[in-house]
Amino acid sequence: MLRIEHFYVLLAVFLAYTSWHNLRAKRYAHAGFWGLVALLFATGEFVLTASKAGDKLPAQMAGIAVIAMAVLATRMRREHIAEAPEEQRRASAQRLGHRLFGPALVIPLATVLIVLLGAKLRIGNVALFAEGNIALPALAVASILAAFAALAITRTRPLQAPIEGSRLLETIGWAALLPLVLATLGGVFAASGVGEAVSSLVTAVIPADNRIACLLAFGLGMVLFTIIMGNAFAAFPVMMAGIGLPLLIQRHGADPAALGALGMLTGYCGTLMTPMAANFNLVPAALLELDDPNAVIRAQLPTAIVLMLTNLMLMYWLVFR
Known part of the structure; x- marks a missing residue:
């Protein structure tokens, strides 16, 4: 039976290969960074499944590895990577x-x-x-x-797949981990009670009995939190815990599936607008060697606004059916 943990181990092998490739090139900060990521993925299954018998990688050690990755990321520099002529x-x-x-x-x-x-x-x-x-x-x-x-x-040849994958990963750099880290940040915010604080603030500002007002607060909140945190995955647990679940689903009977799907799509509109989404907006500008680092955001902004308005209308039509 295939489980996601099996693929985590496969991903860890690829990351270890990337680390070894950087080590051979004497790019020690890069090698250490990807090596630590490989370690976290390789031990992830054990951390998840061996909690009763004692974690193979204690949470404190995982935290130290994350801090070390943050330090190593400051030493990583984008350099020319050899490719075909x-x-x-x-x-x-x-x-x-x-x-x-x-x-x-x-x-x-x-x-x-x-x-x-x-x-x-x-x-x-x-x-x-x-x-x-x-x-x-x-x-x-x-x-x-x-x-x-x-x-x-x-x-x-089959070996070309990890070679090109490693080259692409090195081109993106540490920003490749931003979606994962920001999604984790959203979970931390939700667990620390930020969602409840948002709920209290919203109910104090808008009429909670008005489902349109609650829907606008949820949709626009998804966009705003995504702009702040750089990823809709980080904004979703906060906004769902603060507005989506208590106000829209429980009080107004919104369809959870439609609300979740369209809420995420609305949040992605914020991704198009923010430099915090570095892997989507700043890295492409650097790869294309654009003079304006925000050129990608400027080009995406009209589309983002149109999509945001479209998603808000779709939410109104679909989540209360």
Whole structure:
């Protein structure tokens, strides 16, 4: 039976390879950073499943590793990473054409199919996926299938996959971990009572019996918190605990599935507007060597506003049906 922890171990192997590659290049800060990330992923399963018998990696040690990663991140510098000559890359792109989009499309298509059919996928009497939420294992399997599809289309050796993956990871740098860290921050905020504080503030400012006012507070709050924290995953637990669950779902009978899905989409509009989402907005500007570091945000802003208004209207029409 496939569990997400199995893929965490596979990811840890890839991160360890990235660390070893940097160590060979004498990029010690990079090697230490990715090595610590690999350690956290590799021991994640043990931390989750061995709590009764004693954690393999105590929470204090994990905290020290995170602090060390933060220190190492200040020493990481974006440098030129060797890749194929431009003429070779252009020739390869012209030869492959639109087939290059195939592996990228495999990920969403395979994920949806596995989520829909996962309960029926078996080898003999053994289910491939555990009952319940299989979205993350489905995404992991789809990503592996996409890697194999890319190798088949480009006709390159299998080792090229981790090589190019490592190069891409190094190009993004420490910002690749921002979604994970910010999502964790959202959980910390929710556990520390920020959601309850938001609920008290909102009920003091807006009429809690008016579902439109509560809906606007939830949607605009998702955008605002995402702008502040840089990721909708960080804003979601706070806004759902503060407004979504007590006011919209429990008091006004909103549909939880529709509210959650559209709430996240509305939060993503804030991602398009903020430099805090460095991996989405600042890293591309640096990679493209743009003179204005906020050029990506400026280009996205009109789309973000239109999408935000559209999502707010969709929430009004769908969550109270």
